Amino acid sequence: MIKLKVNGRERSFDGDPDMPLLWYLRDELSMTGTKFGCGIGQCGACTVHRNGEAIRSCSTSMKELAGKTVVTIEGLSPTGDHPLQKAWAQGNVPQCGYCQTGQIMQAAVLLKKIKKPSDKEIEDGMAGNICRCGTYQRIRAAIKTAAKEMA
Amino acid sequence: MSIQNIDNVTRRNFIGGMFSASAFVLATDLLPQFAWGDTNENHGKAAAAALKPSLYLGLEPDGTVFIVTHRSEMGTGIRTTLPMVAADEMEADWSKVKIEQAIGDERYGDQNTDGSKSIRGSFVPFREAGAAARLMLTRAAAAQWKVPESECSAVNHVVTHTPSGKKLGYGELAVAAGKLPVPKSSELKLKARSEWRYIGHTAKDPKAIADMKDITSGKAIFGMDAKVEGMVYASIERPPVMGGKVQSLDDKAALQVKGVSQTVSIPPFKPPYTFQPLGGVAVVANSTWAAFQGRKKLKVEWNNGDNATHDSERYKAELLETAKKPGKVVRNLGDVDAAFSKGKIVEASYYVPLLAHATMEPPVAIASFKDGKVEAWVPTQNPQAVQDTVAKALGIKVSDVTCHVTLLGGGFGRKSKPDYVAEAALISKSVGKPVKVVWTREDDIKFDYYHAVAGMYHKASLDDKGKVTGWLHRSVFPSISSMNDEKSLYGFDVEYGMGLNDMPFDIPNQRAENGPAKAHVRIGWLRSVANIYHVFSGLSFADELAHAAGRDSLEYQLELLGAGKVLNLEAQGVGKYWNYGESLDRYPFDTRRLRKVLEIAADKSGWGKKKSGNGWGMGVAVARSFTSYVAAVVEVEVDKAGKIRIPKSYMVVDAGTVVNPERVVSQFEGAAVMGAGIALTGEISLADGRVQQGNFNNYQVPRMAQAPIQTDVHIVESNELPGGVGEPGVPPYVPAFANAVFAATGKRVRELPFSKAKLV
Numbered sequence: 001m002i003k004l005k006v007n008g009r010e011r012s013f014d015g016d017p018d019m020p021l022l023w024y025l026r027d028e029l030s031m032t033g034t035k036f037g038c039g040i041g042q043c044g045a046c047t048v049h050r051n052g053e054a055i056r057s058c059s060t061s062m063k064e065l066a067g068k069t070v071v072t073i074e075g076l077s078p079t080g081d082h083p084l085q086k087a088w089a090q091g092n093v094p095q096c097g098y099c100q101t102g103q104i105m106q107a108a109v110l111l112k113k114i115k116k117p118s119d120k121e122i123e124d125g126m127a128g129n130i131c132r133c134g135t136y137q138r139i140r141a142a143i144k145t146a147a148k149e150m151a
Numbered sequence: 152m153s154i155q156n157i158d159n160v161t162r163r164n165f166i167g168g169m170f171s172a173s174a175f176v177l178a179t180d181l182l183p184q185f186a187w188g189d190t191n192e193n194h195g196k197a198a199a200a201a202l203k204p205s206l207y208l209g210l211e212p213d214g215t216v217f218i219v220t221h222r223s224e225m226g227t228g229i230r231t232t233l234p235m236v237a238a239d240e241m242e243a244d245w246s247k248v249k250i251e252q253a254i255g256d257e258r259y260g261d262q263n264t265d266g267s268k269s270i271r272g273s274f275v276p277f278r279e280a281g282a283a284a285r286l287m288l289t290r291a292a293a294a295q296w297k298v299p300e301s302e303c304s305a306v307n308h309v310v311t312h313t314p315s316g317k318k319l320g321y322g323e324l325a326v327a328a329g330k331l332p333v334p335k336s337s338e339l340k341l342k343a344r345s346e347w348r349y350i351g352h353t354a355k356d357p358k359a360i361a362d363m364k365d366i367t368s369g370k371a372i373f374g375m376d377a378k379v380e381g382m383v384y385a386s387i388e389r390p391p392v393m394g395g396k397v398q399s400l401d402d403k404a405a406l407q408v409k410g411v412s413q414t415v416s417i418p419p420f421k422p423p424y425t426f427q428p429l430g431g432v433a434v435v436a437n438s439t440w441a442a443f444q445g446r447k448k449l450k451v452e453w454n455n456g457d458n459a460t461h462d463s464e465r466y467k468a469e470l471l472e473t474a475k476k477p478g479k480v481v482r483n484l485g486d487v488d489a490a491f492s493k494g495k496i497v498e499a500s501y502y503v504p505l506l507a508h509a510t511m512e513p514p515v516a517i518a519s520f521k522d523g524k525v526e527a528w529v530p531t532q533n534p535q536a537v538q539d540t541v542a543k544a545l546g547i548k549v550s551d552v553t554c555h556v557t558l559l560g561g562g563f564g565r566k567s568k569p570d571y572v573a574e575a576a577l578i579s580k581s582v583g584k585p586v587k588v589v590w591t592r593e594d595d596i597k598f599d600y601y602h603a604v605a606g607m608y609h610k611a612s613l614d615d616k617g618k619v620t621g622w623l624h625r626s627v628f629p630s631i632s633s634m635n636d637e638k639s640l641y642g643f644d645v646e647y648g649m650g651l652n653d654m655p656f657d658i659p660n661q662r663a664e665n666g667p668a669k670a671h672v673r674i675g676w677l678r679s680v681a682n683i684y685h686v687f688s689g690l691s692f693a694d695e696l697a698h699a700a701g702r703d704s705l706e707y708q709l710e711l712l713g714a715g716k717v718l719n720l721e722a723q724g725v726g727k728y729w730n731y732g733e734s735l736d737r738y739p740f741d742t743r744r745l746r747k748v749l750e751i752a753a754d755k756s757g758w759g760k761k762k763s764g765n766g767w768g769m770g771v772a773v774a775r776s777f778t779s780y781v782a783a784v785v786e787v788e789v790d791k792a793g794k795i796r797i798p799k800s801y802m803v804v805d806a807g808t809v810v811n812p813e814r815v816v817s818q819f820e821g822a823a824v825m826g827a828g829i830a831l832t833g834e835i836s837l838a839d840g841r842v843q844q845g846n847f848n849n850y851q852v853p854r855m856a857q858a859p860i861q862t863d864v865h866i867v868e869s870n871e872l873p874g875g876v877g878e879p880g881v882p883p884y885v886p887a888f889a890n891a892v893f894a895a896t897g898k899r900v901r902e903l904p905f906s907k908a909k910l911v
């Protein structure tokens with residue numbers, strides 16, 4: 001039995017301990033805001049927070065989550081208006097939108113660590129997140145907008 | 152663009168008489184448990200409304216307007232943009248508009264969301280739907296007040312009797328208006344451009360993208376997120392070589408995996424491959440993960456068939472060799488051979504490899520077979536093709552297939568081909584439960600309908616003033632037509648009319664030829680299609696000629712275009728010009744518009760103000776595609792290690808009348824990124840008939856630092872008919888980028904991707 005906390009709620013899991021967190025969130029908890037993009041930690045669409053760090057849930061197995069706290073996009077802000085979510089809307093960032101929850105979760109950790117990131121720090125911090133529609137320049141701008149609001 | 156829909160879209164008049172409420176089968180019993188969230192499908196709401204002047208629109212007595220989007224949302228914003236058109240003509244209050252996503256239904260006409268034609272094809276019917284509603288509401292109010300219709304005006308959800316100042320809200324009038332006859336097209340008075348409140352403007356509230364809040368909060372429902380009651384999951388092991396078949400199967404170990412219930416064989420396709428599944432063995436389980444694990448334990452031996460010796464390196468050499476020989480003539484103007492007998496001759500060969508779509512959401516589909524009927528929930532660009540393909544695969548009637556359209560996590564042409572839905576339907580029929588087929592990223596990269604690999608050869612003659620007197624362009628590529636004809640060796644007018652026989656330069660002697668090539672993988676269309684290779688080679692070669700003539704590339708491209716005029720391509724050596732399915736009367740090919748976008752691009756980018764070289768350079772290219780005119784200027788920095796950075800790009804677009812300029816800008820920003828990726832790292836290759844790439848580690852797409860850092864998009868103000876927007880940004884971007892690399896380094900990259908070239 002693996003005990004963990006997801007978005008503030010205690011959960012216990014007794015399935016395959018090698019199953020990645022992604023499939024637990026999506027198939028068992030029906031939290032589908034965390035996306036399947038590559039399965040090998042290459043694209044960042046599945047990014048969630050484990051004890052405040054950004055991780056790729058597609059390649060983090062359930063056994064690595066015992067006693068840990070997980071936050072997904074559904075738990076980032078109860079009303080969906082985290083400064084990043086607001087900045088995303090203000091800058092009309094998404095196109096198809098599929099990667100954007102992972103982008104926002106990654107950016108949230110970036111801004112926690114670096115209050116006012118430079119362009120280079122944004123590029124480095126977001127390097128693991130792919131957007132195939134090509135919204136990068138708006139992601140960059142939205143992160144700066146959110147950083148200003150959070151300052 | 153699909154094979155079936157390359158002819159002019161039949162513009163059916165949807166106003167009046169075509170709708171009957173009973174014809175809509177409400178299929179709510181299987182609506183996914185969590186599937187729609189706030190991204191509500193609103194299925195059947197417009198049709199059930201009190202006032203329904205059109206298939207596309209319904210008004211309820213509470214004032215809610217349901218506007219149907221029959222096109223698929225894959226990132227262009229069309230779910231927002233089409234309703235803006237109808238809402239504007241209706242004079243609807245945008246805050247009262249709800250969007251209904253249409254199921255697949257032939258009554259909507261063409262629903263295939265590709266070819267950059269949603270607005271081109273639907274602008275008029277959506278305006279008429281809104282105008283009909285406005286007129287019926289006005290008439291209902293006039294009748295209630297017993298005043299002449301001409302004394303009433305409808306503005307922002309309210310009808311006012313101007314002389315008395317009496318007002319009635321749209322909701323209050325819905326029932327009475329719904330009893331009136333639907334006006335004919337000829338009775339409708341469309342608003343003047345100056346009266347547009349949504350068309351050409353961008354809403355400042357979050358409604359600029361209707362699904363914004365759902366997307367940023369994780370509530371948006373893509374195909375990957377849909378669920379239905381009692382659903383099981385399947386993952387499919389497919390033949391590693393195109394056309395291969397299962398020779399032997401041992402599924403004992405797979406069936407031992409916890410959660411796996413059974414395996415299902417999927418028969419190989421009968422050539423030609425069309426939209427049929429590739430075949431293979433499906434592992435069915437109670438979770439996605441269990442299906443993946445079971446699949447890994449399958450022991451399958453394959454009979455690989457004829458394509459098992461296919462090798463991309465050898466094939467490349469063959470394409471480039473074929474391109475040096477005369478081919479089928481697809482354009483012939485003047486006498487190229489005579490022109491080549493004098494002056495300075497320049498020749499060059501170009502190559503573009505196979506490309507995969509790699510949508511962020513891999514292909515995925517839910518299908519439920521029950522009582523001889525199929526209901527499917529799919530991220531598809533083409534729900535009617537889903538109906539046709541599933542019906543054919545299962546031997547049932549098209550009308551017995553219902554296709555719900557979810558949001559798409561990217562499309563780019565991949566999700567026009569519903570092979571993955573037929574897989575789900577076949578498995579569902581076999582297991583007797585709803586089935587969700589999930590493609591892994593590896594499945595997506597290895598079993599795509601690839602953008603064609605192409606070898607091109609160019610030759611030109613220059614007179615002593617550097618003027619081009621003759622131009623030859625030969626192109627050799629496995630054609631999309633191999634989809635419907637396995638013996639196909641040549642392209643067809645759609646591929647020719649994308650940068651090969653519609654090359655816009657005013658050169659007196661021109662010939663375009665197409666040489667033979669056999670397809671060894673499934674070939675499909677990818678955002679901007681054959682323009683990718685034709686415009687890359689054509690506009691790179693134009694830059695080569697400018698260099699050979701000692702001229703500035705932008706000035707030279709303007710000179711090649713000549714003074715500018717409406718081209719009569721068919722009289723200028725083109726047998727049949729498809730013009731993106733449009734008539735040349737409505738959508739003429741006007742090189743003045745190409746000149747204009749180039750001139751604006753020169754101005755916006757400060758072209759020529761800084762000298763290229765020493766690792767910095769600017770490149771330019773211009774092209775008309777999908778009836779729109781686009782110039783791209785790309786600025787690059789190449790460091791001493793050969794690493795490329797793109798600090799700034801400029802895109803100037805004349806797409807005629809634009810409905811949602813903010814989304815147009817985003818499409819061109821995105822096209823710059825996709826173009827940069829095609830140029831930098833895009834390559835699918837095969838050895839022993841097997842695709843060598845499988846995920847984003849070896850099929851690399853741009854990340855933030857490799858992507859253009861800042862793309863400025865300028866939209867030319869125009870009253871012309873709306874043109875395409877989703878695709879036209881890609882074609883000029885790729886050669887503009889290559890020309891910039893040449894300007895910066897002196898290295899001409901004629902073979903993509905750049906990652907294989909030595910730049911320093």
